[in-house]
Amino acid sequence: MTVTYVIDGSEVTGLERFWEVIGEAVNGAGGYFGRGLDSFADCLRGGMGTPDDGDFAIEWRDHDLSARALGHEETTRHLRGLLGRAHPSNLPRLRQELARAEAGVGPTLFDRLLEIIREETAPGTLRLR
Known part of the structure; x- marks a missing residue:
């Protein structure tokens, strides 16, 4: 069963806030899921809160707002x-x-984050809404 992690793009006001939002989406309040581009890529590879079988999706809602904040x-x-x-x-x-x-x-940073997600996860994992 696919686990879906939701990023609320309206909450992303900059890169530091992105780390908080993705950490909480995956691992709950105060959760960690990377604090840099390299550590984010490492976390996407598994063992940091996502299912061991890699069956998860990242649904990035209001991604256009994040794109502006991470421009x-x-x-x-x-x-x-x-x-x-x-x-x-x-x-x-x-x-x-x-x-x-x-x-x-x-x-931009937004472009780089999308690239990392697409490189480190299965096709179709990223869902931009």
């Missing part, structure tokens, strides 16, 4: 935060991504 402005903020702790070999790539986000072009 280029939030992507810019996130990338600026990464600059101070990134390995020097990653700085050129990060600076390039930051320049694109500041110009309002390129993938």
Whole structure:
């Protein structure tokens, strides 16, 4: 039986709030389901609250509101935060991504989250509503 985790897109006001919303959707109040893009991908692979057989769905309601909240402005903020702790070999790539986000072009955090969900779960797991 498929377990469905619901993300209320109207609750997602930025990346930090997304981590709280997805954590609570999967693991209840105060629940954890990643606090970074890499840890989120790890959690989607299993063992962090989802069924062992991988039979689950993520229903992202009002995803258009989340797309705005996790758009280029939030992507810019996130990338600026990464600059101070990134390995020097990653700085050129990060600076390039930051320049694109500041110009309002390129993938956003919302785009990246969708990409991670689609890469790490079975086809049809993500349901945008």
